[in-house]
Amino acid sequence: MPALFWCVVLLLAFPAAATNDGWLQFERSQHAVRQFNFDLTFVQVRANQINTFRWLHGVHQAEGALPITTELEQLIPQDLAGTDTFRRGDRVYYSMPDSPMQVTVNHYIKELPAILFHDQLEIMKLYDAVPGSSTSLSGRTAQLLRLTALAGSRFSYWLWLDAESGFPLRVDTVDADNQVLERWMVVHLQVTPGLSAELVQLMSAELPADPVMLPDATPQHSSNFSLNWLPEGYRLLSQQLPVVTHNGKMLASWLLSDGLHQVSVFVQPSAGVPVQAYRDGATTILVQPKQQVDVTVIGPLDVELARRLADSVQ
Amino acid sequence: MSSEKQDWLSAASDNQGISAQQLDSLLQDPDLQQQWLRYQMIGSVIRQELPEQLDTDFTSRFELLLEQEETHQLQTDAALALQPVLVTPASGWSRFKASANKPWVKTVMQGAIAASVALVAVIGVQQNQQAPDDALTSPLPVLQTRPIGGVATPVSLSQSTVDSRFAAQEQQLKLEQQRRLQELMQARQQQIRLMEQTAAQRKAAESAKPAVEQQPHGN
Numbered sequence: 001m002p003a004l005f006w007c008v009v010l011l012l013a014f015p016a017a018a019t020n021d022g023w024l025q026f027e028r029s030q031h032a033v034r035q036f037n038f039d040l041t042f043v044q045v046r047a048n049q050i051n052t053f054r055w056l057h058g059v060h061q062a063e064g065a066l067p068i069t070t071e072l073e074q075l076i077p078q079d080l081a082g083t084d085t086f087r088r089g090d091r092v093y094y095s096m097p098d099s100p101m102q103v104t105v106n107h108y109i110k111e112l113p114a115i116l117f118h119d120q121l122e123i124m125k126l127y128d129a130v131p132g133s134s135t136s137l138s139g140r141t142a143q144l145l146r147l148t149a150l151a152g153s154r155f156s157y158w159l160w161l162d163a164e165s166g167f168p169l170r171v172d173t174v175d176a177d178n179q180v181l182e183r184w185m186v187v188h189l190q191v192t193p194g195l196s197a198e199l200v201q202l203m204s205a206e207l208p209a210d211p212v213m214l215p216d217a218t219p220q221h222s223s224n225f226s227l228n229w230l231p232e233g234y235r236l237l238s239q240q241l242p243v244v245t246h247n248g249k250m251l252a253s254w255l256l257s258d259g260l261h262q263v264s265v266f267v268q269p270s271a272g273v274p275v276q277a278y279r280d281g282a283t284t285i286l287v288q289p290k291q292q293v294d295v296t297v298i299g300p301l302d303v304e305l306a307r308r309l310a311d312s313v314q
Numbered sequence: 315m316s317s318e319k320q321d322w323l324s325a326a327s328d329n330q331g332i333s334a335q336q337l338d339s340l341l342q343d344p345d346l347q348q349q350w351l352r353y354q355m356i357g358s359v360i361r362q363e364l365p366e367q368l369d370t371d372f373t374s375r376f377e378l379l380l381e382q383e384e385t386h387q388l389q390t391d392a393a394l395a396l397q398p399v400l401v402t403p404a405s406g407w408s409r410f411k412a413s414a415n416k417p418w419v420k421t422v423m424q425g426a427i428a429a430s431v432a433l434v435a436v437i438g439v440q441q442n443q444q445a446p447d448d449a450l451t452s453p454l455p456v457l458q459t460r461p462i463g464g465v466a467t468p469v470s471l472s473q474s475t476v477d478s479r480f481a482a483q484e485q486q487l488k489l490e491q492q493r494r495l496q497e498l499m500q501a502r503q504q505q506i507r508l509m510e511q512t513a514a515q516r517k518a519a520e521s522a523k524p525a526v527e528q529q530p531h532g533n
Binding site: 092094102104105106107110211213214237238239250253255257262264266268271273276278280285287296298 | 487490491494495498499501502503505506507508509510511512513514515516
């Protein structure tokens with residue numbers, strides 16, 4: 001009888017994961033980026049730019065009776081002097097060349113593809129996983145897994161996972177017409193049994209322990225602007241730090257999230273520019289002038305939705 | 315045929331002397347003539363002087379074949395049947411039409427159709443596969459987050475009119491705009507980096523105090 005009870009509990013706990021092979025594959029790849037010790041190089045391909053990064057990851061096992069593990073991670077830009085990023089457990093450190101190190105609380109590095117780290121149950125609300133054919137990629141056999149957006153306005157993801165280990169080798173962000181907007185691709189991968197020397201150093205490095213406490217959310221001064229419409233599945237996130245820019249005032253700003261993606265809306269005094277829309281990889285940037293202000297929408301939306309969102313600012 | 319006869323014949327074919335009587339018998343006896351030819355041929359083979367045409371009976375046999383061949387009488391309206399070809403001797407198409415029903419033409423045409431279908435399929439498949447890659451290299455409207463020399467290309471939504479007199483001013487405005495957008499991109503990056511911490515802090519604050527309904531408003 002207890003056995004039967006546990007069976008029922010298990011079935012209720014993982015209803016979809018147990019039935020869909022695609023989600024099982026996806027789970028395996030998410031597990032791989034969290035558990036493996038690896039040293040890899042990936043490229044990020046956008047319409048007219050290619051950026052190369054080295055990404056180190058390892059799991060440190062503390063000596064002692066309790067199995068305490070700490071994830072260590074390092075992200076190093078390879079072709080430009082940018083920000084070195086480290087992660088130790090749930091602290092992410094941003095080390096910039098000419099400013100003090102920034103400490104944040106994050107359970108993954110936000111500059112890496114969120115789809116690889118985000119809670120699977122949240123992703124399952126937005127996407128359908130369909131396994132595709134297998135191809136040869138970087139000299140390995142890769143299995144295609146299509147994460148197709150349930151809502152047509154959201155971009156889809158095509159993942160190529162290493163057939164042997166489940167490790168993600170390539171992630172394409174595609175629009176509704178299956179046009180590739182952004183490509184993330186591993187060009188070199190080395191999985192090692194132990195931690196690399198860099199990560200051993202990082203484990204014992206002296207780093208500021210605690211992030212700067214953000215100011216309390218309560219004294220947010222009211223503004224004259226409001227956002228009257230949200231795209232389907234998105235909700236408004238509270239912000240505690242006012243957005244600062246070097247020139248020009250920020251009249252209002254919002255951050256929207258559907259769990260996986262974020263959309264930013266900014267209101268600034270008008271600069272006298274016409275309507276403009278740009279695309280940076282999978283990110284759309286829309287500048288929409290209104291009476292005395294410019295509304296800027298930045299996020300992984302198509303231009304039509306961004307327009308509607310900008311129009312809803314009053 | 316006695317061996318004696320063969321001896322003198324063999325000797326004669328090796329350029330030995332031959333009597334008048336023996337010559338007479340050779341001229342009269344077809345068996346001997348046949349034998350003579352055979353000896354000559356053996357000699358030729360040994361001396362490696364084989365003639366091109368081994369079959370010495372070719373002409374006589376061909377004559378026989380010609381005689382046995384059935385004769386076909388041409389039809390009286392042969393001139394009529396030939397007319398269309400004669401009227402348009404230069405047109406390759408009509409010649410082709412005239413021969414279109416012949417089996418070899420049919421075979422060739424079937425082959426050509428099959429080949430073109432295969433070609434279209436191959437090209438179509440290749441283009442299909444290339445389509446996603448093209449999107450990465452095609453000149454999409456793009457924001458250069460780290461501009462090296464150029465500026466971002468606006469998409470069709472933009473209706474900026476470029477007047478050459480104001481080109482410099484326009485350029486200045488564009489750079490200004492570019493800088494502004496980059497600042498906003500950085501601000502957005504900062505928002506995302508602090509997202510988790512904000513949520514965690516908010517949760518802690520809410521558990522300490524009674525929850526306050528969050529309204530969408532700016533800061």
